[in-house]
Amino acid sequence: MTTTTATAPPVPGPVAAPLERLRAGREFGSNVYSTVDVLWVLYDRILRITPQTVDDPDRDRFLLSKGHAVAGYYAVLAAKGFVPADWLDDQGGPDSRLGDHPDRLLVPGVEIGSGSLGHGLGLGVGTALGLRAQGRTDPRVYVLLGDAELDEGSNHEAIAYAGATGLANLTAIVLDNRSASHGWPGGVASRFTVNGWTAATVDGRDHEALHAALTGHEKHRPHVVVAVVENGE
């Protein structure tokens, strides 16, 4: 189900009210709307995490690396009960816990503070390795990046290493809204597959396709889902 407002693209139904409350009459950039579908599919159907298990060592981890895609993130966290709805008011204000980039020490359920691009995948690789060292084979680590964020070389350090070491409990999701200044000739997925990752490229608005891609990982290799969305940043 989707809900349409006069000024914004459709968003998943349960997210609409918290997103509107957060928006408070402001104009959101198109990147907010391009990311909210994949965030919703993750929290609604993929991630094994609830407000009661945010500190459970065996929880799945979701790391938002493109920290500027925060509005939909906060709205999804509110829709799922991680943060109280009244936190959505005056976002970015002096007493708000919700900044223009998320802070893990201020927001329950937020795994990393992000904002500077190119940090999430390295943190995700380390998280996946920490879980492996502890013998925790069940939880999975998901990191959401943008196609422009891939410009940062730190990502390519992480992509190469995760592929070379067969880091199988890691899934990267690249929200590809064609915003990289110099593009990715040959496609985003090829940067991962050449390093041994499995990859699925899907319509970033199609919930069923996203679900299939996000559950399509193998047992011995890291996995990337490229979610293609038009008209975003």
Add this chain to the structure above:
Amino acid sequence: MRETFVASATELLADPRTTIVLADISAAAFAPAARRYPDRVLNVGIREQLMVGLAGGLALTGQRPIVHSYAPFLVERAYEQIKLDLDHQGVGAVLVSVGASYDRAAAGRTHLSPADVSLIDTLNSWTVHVPGHPDEVPGLLRDVVCGQDSAYLRLSTQQNSRPYGGDGALRVLRDAGPGAALLVAVGPVLDAALAAVADLPVTVAYTHRPRPFDTAGLRELAGTEVILVEPYLAGTSARVVSEALADRPHRLLSLGVGRSDLRRYGTAEDHTRWHGLDADGLRRSVDGFLGTASARG
């Protein structure tokens, strides 16, 4: 010190939280440990941003990372990862560098890191150890790895003739009596400092822990004149000393490595001399500061 570090860190792998993260540097030395603990001795290749970011992720799961490389690659190249992937996430790691200010002088500027302690000092609540002897390394490493917070161990091929233990509180090695000028030597510059002021009325104190600096000990020992001798950028601890003595009239002389790129190779001993950190150079600076030049005869 590097060999001592490798042996000590390998022993600390007995704790299942300990995880060593490398970027090729010293990977061969850690190879036996890596064979025994393949999930907890991780060599990422020549990827320093990943090395530190990965350590942040490990710490988020409760592991205790020891991150090791050459000082410029560990601290300067990956500074934003240290700031954001450790500090901003609210997690800690133990960073251990080799190379110091100019251990590999012949390698040139790319392998010199006189600014590392200054950079770490821009962060909050880090412990910094600058051991002056290999035998100081095991205890310091064990203590910081057993903790939760972030720490930086700066290892060097420069060393004093003997180790000095202790927890990092200022340790008086030469007491010139009440009112004497106080010289504080950090890590491996101690021997040269002791030799420089051997016949001067100067109290000499040692520490291997510039952060947190022992300000209480400083206030107890300091008279009007304070001389800081540090094996990294001159003035790195001047801020801390000035704050600690803000309520007293005092004069401070801060000695250390200069800021300019000398564009010279040679040996570490050459650089020590060129930066005025050998006994003769230190003596010239101290004489100028205390007005004791004529005392040399």
